[in-house]
Amino acid sequence: MNFLSQCTSGGCGAKIGPNELAEFLKSLPKFSDEKLLVGFDASDDAAVYQLSEELALISTIDFFSPMVEDPRTFGRIAAANAMSDVYAMGGKVLFALNLVCFPEKMDKRKLSEILIGGAEKLEEANASLAGGHSIYDHEPKYGLAVTGQVDPRKIIHNNTPKIGDVLILTKALGVGLVQSAVRGGLACKEAKAAAIASMERLNKYAAEKMGKFPVHACTDVTGFGLLVHALEMAGENATLVIDAAQLPLLPQAYYYAEEFLATAAGQRNRQFMKSKVDLSAVSPAYQEILFDPQTSGGLLISVKAEKALECLETIQKDDPVAAIIGEVCEKESSQSIILV
Structure with a gap:
């Protein structure tokens, strides 16, 4: 069997x-x-x-x-x-x-x-x-x-970021897309290996390092994809501005998104977010990455701006793909997330 x-x-x-x-x-x-x-x-x-x-x-x-x-x-x-x-x-x-x-x-x-x-x-x-x-x-x-x-x-909550904070993501996105390619027999060895290594990686190491810095909010990015978890982090009082071009990606994840290897869970996440975010600033492939469900994904960290670069560099010693992907701004009308 x-x-x-x-x-x-x-x-x-x-x-x-x-x-x-x-x-x-x-x-x-x-x-x-x-x-x-x-x-x-x-x-x-x-x-x-x-x-x-x-x-x-x-x-x-x-x-x-x-x-x-x-x-x-x-x-x-x-x-x-x-x-x-x-x-x-x-x-x-x-x-x-x-x-x-x-x-x-x-x-x-x-x-x-x-x-x-x-x-x-x-x-x-x-x-x-x-x-x-x-x-x-x-x-x-x-x-x-x-x-x-x-x-x-x-306790670090998932919805208590402070205005002016910088957002750090500790793992690359695209796990769902790569696994979809694996199921279809289309994934290259590099993409498959990178996805498995990312999923096996404990967030313990990034968490230990972030504990040394003024982190105001944190969540792990899993099945609801980056955007839904980011929406939860924004809460009622903030807008998260995310730069799609800065997102760390698994090898070939963008290509698989271009080839429409989307998942059912990704489409459920899209339906949930359809009236909550303006997607016009990003390509269809980046949209799929933003909605892609992440199995054992990384931490999304909201840290004080003055310490963000030092925090990132410390995390990158063991998690080199970690990246700054955006910032926390004052609430802008009804938008909790702005994509650039």
């Missing part, structure tokens, strides 16, 4: 679209205690629960079906992706629980490889594997329920 061919969609491209998700969530009752500092109503990256004046727990969960053929590579990508929310909020990963769905008739050695890959990334993160849960399913799926810690006075 072929591992990847069993899946109708994979990675963060399998996420429910932002429009549909908002409809589901708005009818949920809201009840919690005052120690829940961040809940689902905030559209932030993870939940945060305060234990003391100096300690809060970060809780997040993420899983999906494969987007690569090799099971161990899939395990590493899924684990890196699941831990990313903790890093985006300025936290440290403590431990995680495995989440496994696996076809009963599929070779169990592939499941073993998935779990080994995930464990390798937890070890790299200096985090513990504490258990998990597994069921039989028609498609393989894997991920983690992750617990981290953070000083509640130092």
Whole structure:
């Protein structure tokens, strides 16, 4: 039984679209205690629960079906992706629980490889594997329920940028486009290898470095693509100006966008943003890149302008593709994002 061919969609491209998700969530009752500092109503990256004046727990969960053929590579990508929310909020990963769905008739050695890959990334993160849960399913799926810690006075939210901040993106875009090309047998070896290396890369290193600078907001760019995550960051009080020409791109990603190798998730992101952003300043190919779902994408960081270049250069020591892609400006009419 072929591992990847069993899946109708994979990675963060399998996420429910932002429009549909908002409809589901708005009818949920809201009840919690005052120690829940961040809940689902905030559209932030993870939940945060305060234990003391100096300690809060970060809780997040993420899983999906494969987007690569090799099971161990899939395990590493899924684990890196699941831990990313903790890093985006300025936290440290403590431990995680495995989440496994696996076809009963599929070779169990592939499941073993998935779990080994995930464990390798937890070890790299200096985090513990504490258990998990597994069921039989028609498609393989894997991920983690992750617990981290953070000083509640130092939580980095996704929607609190300050006017004048500079925006840094730590990973190259185009994962969904490259994986679409892989599925179609069109991807070159360089593009495929670069996409896998990017997806496997922990955001731990960029997060540790950004912690030394005046960062006012941060989020990880995943299945909703850069523009939807940027919209969440802008919030009600700011406009993010993004220079498409400065976006770091995976090899051949722009070419694949020109060849219309778009994903269904990318089109869901476009539908969500159609009345929220003016796309006339960028080419159709750049539009696809801006909407492209990123599996285990990078951090979008809003940092004080005076320290932005130093912050970028520090991050680039281990993540050389990181780039300044825009700035935070005062709210301009109803526009939360301006593309140039």
